[in-house]
Amino acid sequence: MVPDAEFTSYYGRPIVKPSPWREDIPAYLFLGGLAGGSALLGAGADVTGRPTLRRNSRLTALGAIGLSLAALVHDLGRPARFLNMLRVAKPTSPMSVGTWILTGFGPAVGVAAAAEFADRAPRPLRGTLRFAGRPAGLAAALLGPAVAAYTAVLISDTATPTWHEGHRELPFLFVGSAALASGGMGMLTVPVPQAGPARRLAVGGVLLELAAERRMESSLGIAAETLHDGTPGLLMRASKALAVAGLAGTVFAGRDRRAAVAAGAALLASSACTRFGIFYAGQHSARDPKYTVVPQRARRGVGR
Amino acid sequence: MSQQLHGTQPDPAGRDVSAAAGWGGQKRPRVGFFTDTSVCIGCKACEVACKEWNAIPDDGYNLLGSSYDNTGGLGASSWRHVAFIEQSAFTEEPGTVSERGAAPSDFRWLMESDVCKHCTHAACLDVCPTGSLFRTEFGTVVVQDNICNGCGYCVPACPFGVIERRTGGKAVKNNGIAQKCTLCYDRLGAGMTPACAQTCPTESIQFGDIDELRQRAAARLAELHGAGTAEARLYGHDPSDGIGGAGAMFLLLDEPETYGLPPDPVVTTRDLPQMWRHAALAAASLAAGAAVSFLGRRR
Numbered sequence: 001m002v003p004d005a006e007f008t009s010y011y012g013r014p015i016v017k018p019s020p021w022r023e024d025i026p027a028y029l030f031l032g033g034l035a036g037g038s039a040l041l042g043a044g045a046d047v048t049g050r051p052t053l054r055r056n057s058r059l060t061a062l063g064a065i066g067l068s069l070a071a072l073v074h075d076l077g078r079p080a081r082f083l084n085m086l087r088v089a090k091p092t093s094p095m096s097v098g099t100w101i102l103t104g105f106g107p108a109v110g111v112a113a114a115a116e117f118a119d120r121a122p123r124p125l126r127g128t129l130r131f132a133g134r135p136a137g138l139a140a141a142l143l144g145p146a147v148a149a150y151t152a153v154l155i156s157d158t159a160t161p162t163w164h165e166g167h168r169e170l171p172f173l174f175v176g177s178a179a180l181a182s183g184g185m186g187m188l189t190v191p192v193p194q195a196g197p198a199r200r201l202a203v204g205g206v207l208l209e210l211a212a213e214r215r216m217e218s219s220l221g222i223a224a225e226t227l228h229d230g231t232p233g234l235l236m237r238a239s240k241a242l243a244v245a246g247l248a249g250t251v252f253a254g255r256d257r258r259a260a261v262a263a264g265a266a267l268l269a270s271s272a273c274t275r276f277g278i279f280y281a282g283q284h285s286a287r288d289p290k291y292t293v294v295p296q297r298a299r300r301g302v303g304r
Numbered sequence: 305m306s307q308q309l310h311g312t313q314p315d316p317a318g319r320d321v322s323a324a325a326g327w328g329g330q331k332r333p334r335v336g337f338f339t340d341t342s343v344c345i346g347c348k349a350c351e352v353a354c355k356e357w358n359a360i361p362d363d364g365y366n367l368l369g370s371s372y373d374n375t376g377g378l379g380a381s382s383w384r385h386v387a388f389i390e391q392s393a394f395t396e397e398p399g400t401v402s403e404r405g406a407a408p409s410d411f412r413w414l415m416e417s418d419v420c421k422h423c424t425h426a427a428c429l430d431v432c433p434t435g436s437l438f439r440t441e442f443g444t445v446v447v448q449d450n451i452c453n454g455c456g457y458c459v460p461a462c463p464f465g466v467i468e469r470r471t472g473g474k475a476v477k478n479n480g481i482a483q484k485c486t487l488c489y490d491r492l493g494a495g496m497t498p499a500c501a502q503t504c505p506t507e508s509i510q511f512g513d514i515d516e517l518r519q520r521a522a523a524r525l526a527e528l529h530g531a532g533t534a535e536a537r538l539y540g541h542d543p544s545d546g547i548g549g550a551g552a553m554f555l556l557l558d559e560p561e562t563y564g565l566p567p568d569p570v571v572t573t574r575d576l577p578q579m580w581r582h583a584a585l586a587a588a589s590l591a592a593g594a595a596v597s598f599l600g601r602r603r
């Protein structure tokens with residue numbers, strides 16, 4: 001445990017500002033991961049001939065990315081101006097990069113999901129949808145990992161201590177979280193015989209997430225406190241417990257339908273807890289000047 | 305156009321800052337502020353002049369219980385902020401006061417007029433996804449009110465906690481979008497001095513070309529050190545610091561954090577290339593993991 005550091009501040013006020021983002025953003029971090037992972041599962045199921053896994057994964061991806069876009073627009077200070085995001089393409093702005101990734105991902109996911117209903121589509125569309133389903137699904141799968149990973153850069157590219165100091169591990173933590181969430185959703189919605197890839201993806205996701213989280217704890221320095229204390233601490237502990245429970249359920253009883261449903265739900269809940277936990281921990285690290293002043297003094301070589 | 309995300313610019317005087325932003329032949333000498341806190345009297349005329357000239361809405365009439373400071377900090381509707389610090393038994397180099405023949409005092413005021421730093425490497429500008437934030441021909445950093453969609457990304461990106469999304473409801477001007485000091489972009493265009501510097505009665509706030517301000521700051525520091533004020537130091541003047549040098553530099557009489565300033569600010573985008581590399585690796589891991597998940601036997 002790091003001893004309480006002494007530091008000076010201006011009436012205890014924050015130095016950096018916490019993001020003005022509300023619950024929309026951690027919800028998006030969760031949903032974006034779910035969408036990205038599900039797009040991968042959908043394409044894999046398509047190619048390997050698992051129709052139920054394909055259909056449900058494509059629909060999950062569409063639902064999750066639809067809600068994501070709604071959350072992202074809702075969080076803007078001027079929602080009516082959301083199209084201004086498309087004025088420029090800036091590699092220095094992870095939000096701009098993300099906008100363009102989503103601009104490609106959203107329609108691809110939409111077409112892949114629509115292809116599931118090709119038989120019920122109006123006659124002129126039927127052939128097109130049947131033909132477009134696979135390429136669209138594969139395009140979505142190509143962009144899915146980017147959707148799941150870029151959100152880590154989005155929050156790390158700030159002066160928010162917990163998010164910035166975790167920039168090396170957060171992408172791995174986030175893709176792990178995306179894998180276990182989408183795997184969990186597959187286990188929840190798809191009968192056991194077709195859900196094998198979902199189970200394996202979930203197991204891999206849990207292992208990657210736990211490893212990345214452990215590594216991040218050590219590179220965060222004193223900001224690691226924000227992952228242990230208060231509401232974020234509670235969420236992170238819940239996330240870990242649910243992930244481990246989901247992992248155990250998947251490994252030992254994943255072929256039992258009811259156990260698979262319970263494990264899948266636990267994994268989804270775990271991923272949501274992770275995203276909200278990381279979000280609130282960052283907000284807290286910005287509000288307390290300690291996490292800005294102490295590490296900066298230390299790297300200037302004037303630590304007390 | 306190659307863009308440098310951090311480090312010392314080729315021309316520390318800063319003319320290349322606006323050139324790198326694409327101004328070409330239209331670029332002007334980079335301008336900024338030197339705020340000498342040793343002569344600040346805490347009159348807050350800068351806060352008032354800024355509010356008046358820029359037609360900034362009020363942001364509450366609160367008593368904060370922090371000496372004479374009831375503004376609190378920089379924000380969407382406070383583009384200048386005067387900090388008041390009351391110090392008793394402050395540490396001064398032994399003997400420095402008595403050399404001047406004054407009686408040693410165990411109390412002092414610190415007052416400092418804070419403002420947007422108009423960084424050489426500005427995180428707010430780097431992360432802005434709409435292009436609303438831009439580098440002017442004067443090397444300053446300004447929000448275009450009609451472009452900003454209030455995504456709020458610049459707010460946590462700023463290492464100084466300067467820029468903020470304005471709240472207050474639809475009746476308030478520029479509600480919901482990011483707001484901060486423009487270094488009076490409109491006045492600069494007309495060859496005028498920014499309102500805060502124009503009104504400052506003690507010349508604590510000085511406006512001018514960056515290279516000249518750096519010389520003035522160094523001269524003032526030498527003068528104060530010569531007079532025995534050993535605790536005087538410059539802040540934001542060094543082109544090799546984490547933000548490539550500020551467009552608004554300060555002379556302080558205590559540690560930066562005492563005034564609510566970060567001790568060693570670094571532009572977050574310095575680490576962005578590394579972040580993208582890690583994210584690419586993580587994305588590849590996810591893709592590979594998903595592929596492997598499908599390798600198992602059917603059923």
